[in-house]
Amino acid sequence: METSPYLAGPFALGTFSAGAGPRFPGLVAGDRVLDLSAHAPTTRALLERWDDVLPLLHEAAGEWRPLDELRVHAPVEPRQILQSGANYRTHVIDLAVAHEPANGRPAEQVRAEVAAMMDRRVAEDQPYVFIGLPSSVTGPYDDVVIPSWCTKPDWELELAAVIGRPAFRVSQDAALTHVAAYTIANDVTARELVFRRDMPEIGTDWLRAKNAPTFTPLGPYLVPAAFLDPGDLQVTLKLNGEVMQDESTKDMIFDVARLVSYASQTVELLPGDLVLTGSPAGNGLHHGRLLRDGDVMEGTITGLGTQRNRCRDER
Known part of the structure; x- marks a missing residue:
């Protein structure tokens, strides 16, 4: 071949x-x-x-x-999607600065405080994992439909691990033996809905922010895990030909093995399930440029090919 x-x-x-x-x-x-x-x-x-x-x-x-x-x-229809939040150091810092109110703390103070927070997370060994819906998955070359209610659509290109062997309460050392393949996922997000302003004590609203139909372009293919090292892959997203994200998976706080092991302590991961590993820096909120009707996102990860999706405003 x-x-x-x-x-x-x-x-x-x-x-x-x-x-x-x-x-x-x-x-x-x-x-x-x-x-x-x-x-x-x-x-x-x-x-x-x-x-x-x-x-x-x-x-x-x-x-x-x-x-x-x-x-x-889309290369596979997962039963379950496990997504990782705040898993790239630079990305987390950039988002914290972007979300700080105009009259809030100075940017350098925010960066220092968030960096300290991530150091604590590493020491405590607690990834942040939440649930996505398979109904959000679309093909690697299909349109991403921006709902009429979405005012701040953003991109998040991510490495996705695809489960082969069922995994339930597996150790970190054994976790990668349960990963059959890797693929590309773009975790499109309605930024204005991530935090519930009416109920700040509850926190994030991942249902509306991330699970509209077509909000998870997947693929193009499943590349067997034996063919690449997930710890050093370049994640690159271009918007209309301009590079927006370009970061190595080396910047992950928790690696693939830790994320799979962590998720499996609660959920039995099944063949075809996805574990998304988080977004690197370079999202639209950071650039001050969110998705619009007619935009073309081109996402590439080393060894996994390229997906290309045009944005279409449903109105």
């Missing part, structure tokens, strides 16, 4: 369709796709047998189809 210049390793998995035909799981190698529906109806079904399936994929054979003749859908 030839290796794609955009993907780590010799192949990846995805979900495809030809025209209006049914969706099918496919093996991607270079610019061609092998239909795997004879082996399983979905990529999630393949992940449920991942330990047996992965060795077979190296020897897969059959009739290959040109990739450019197929529509690429």
Whole structure:
């Protein structure tokens, strides 16, 4: 098999369709796709047998189809999405400064206080994980629809870990053995709804802020975990061709293993589930430039390919 210049390793998995035909799981190698529906109806079904399936994929054979003749859908339909908040140091500091009122604390004071807070989090070993809805997932080249009520839509490009083996109360040392693959997720956020001003004692409203339909572009593909190191990948988002996010996963506060282990202490993670690892610095709120009708977001992570989504105001 030839290796794609955009993907780590010799192949990846995805979900495809030809025209209006049914969706099918496919093996991607270079610019061609092998239909795997004879082996399983979905990529999630393949992940449920991942330990047996992965060795077979190296020897897969059959009739290959040109990739450019197929529509690429979100690569997997997760049962559960676990999302990580405040997991990149620079991002957390930038957001804290951006959210500070005009007559509030000086920026340097905010930066120092937030940096101290993150040092405490590391010492206490407590990631911040919350729940996302699978209904927010859309394809890697589909439109992101901005709801009429959303006034501050923002981007958050993230590395997503895809579960293979079920994981329940796994240790940090064992956590990565439960990760089958990695993919790209853009955790689009309605910034004006993150904090409930009417109930500050309750805190954040993740339901409305992050879970509108199409708010989680996913893919394009699932790249097997054996093909890359999640600890040193470049996460880059361009808005209309201009670089907005460009940060290494080295800036994570808690790594993939810690996040998977932490989430699994409460939730049984199932094949196909996603663990989003948080957004690096460079969001729209930081740049003072939020999403508008017609904007094009292009998100790339080292070895995982590129997703491209146009924003469309539903009005």
